[in-house]
Amino acid sequence: MRQVTTILSVRTERQGLLDITDRIAQWAHAQDCSTGLLTIFCRHTSASLLIQENAAREVRSDLESFFARIAPEDAAAYAHDDEGPDDMPAHIRTALTQVQLSIPLMDSRLALGTWQGIYLFEHRRRPHTRNLALHLLGD
């Protein structure tokens, strides 16, 4: 059994869900393991990870609307506003989703379901470079 790690940099252009399934799967498959465990770790507190439906586009916009509603960009609601009105809601939306996901690798493929995609959830309005630490263990 062996381990491989890397840092994957992802450029986000806007708030919302960005499909990173292909980039993650490509890296994982290039390590040439048949069985293993892939861990994705988002090194930020205002962007997060989500596994969600990869088919209907409305699922993603409804998810984005839900998080915008539950943790609104309303400066009056928060004490922390040094970094703009989208910063504190970004921390809350990150807390409600995940910064880490581990996905088994079986038969040389990530064990994602048919309708599952891996998304980077950018919670800030301005473009950012987000670093994901990837760790693959397997053989």
Next chain:
Amino acid sequence: MRQVTTILSVRTERQGLLDITDRIAQWAHAQDCSTGLLTIFCRHTSASLLIQENAAREVRSDLESFFARIAPEDAAAYAHDDEGPDDMPAHIRTALTQVQLSIPLMDSRLALGTWQGIYLFEHRRRPHTRNLALHLLGD
């Protein structure tokens, strides 16, 4: 150290929390490792995983009510309704909980606390067959 994987199929009969602790623990213990890490990965976007209290039944019904309230089955609230009024709330409730859990194995047992059970959280109204990818690493 070695790895074992399997797909566990779980039949859900209704919306809500289904205790899968015994099925998970049985499989894990049958692999005969004393120390390890078990990963459970739910291959769906409208069902999720939760570790919660295994004693008082009201905790589970209160949890179900909370998620029903925070992401209601209200067709007017969502753009995505092709698959019925319980589908989009199912995606949101999945996003708010987990599709993956990793639990250490210590002294040949899952390191769950006394009051912790592992639940499959079915968010759809109709019965479904849910596939969980299990990955155990240990020795």
Next chain:
Amino acid sequence: MRQVTTILSVRTERQGLLDITDRIAQWAHAQDCSTGLLTIFCRHTSASLLIQENAAREVRSDLESFFARIAPEDAAAYAHDDEGPDDMPAHIRTALTQVQLSIPLMDSRLALGTWQGIYLFEHRRRPHTRNLALHLLGD
């Protein structure tokens, strides 16, 4: 490759986010691995784990206020109240955050981002001793 495990006991004095980054990092670094995967598992259903911003104090108090608002200590809202008005909200806040986190170890360090700290989120009002199962795999 090898595995090490331990139980880390953390005393909480009050409701809210308690920074446990140093205690976790100290244990992980003492195991003398250069590459690996650290898993933290909280063995409770009314306390949870969160990776969040370690700089501005207001981020933490805003997070605490958000969870207090979304799952209020309102006895009328829940059927389960045997253990006091802060118990059922504690279960809900635990469900909305995490009981498990896995963090890659790269170049002998946890791959946390600059602004990320690891927090134990105590959801009960009274002091508690919380047990975290730690599992490190690496070499």
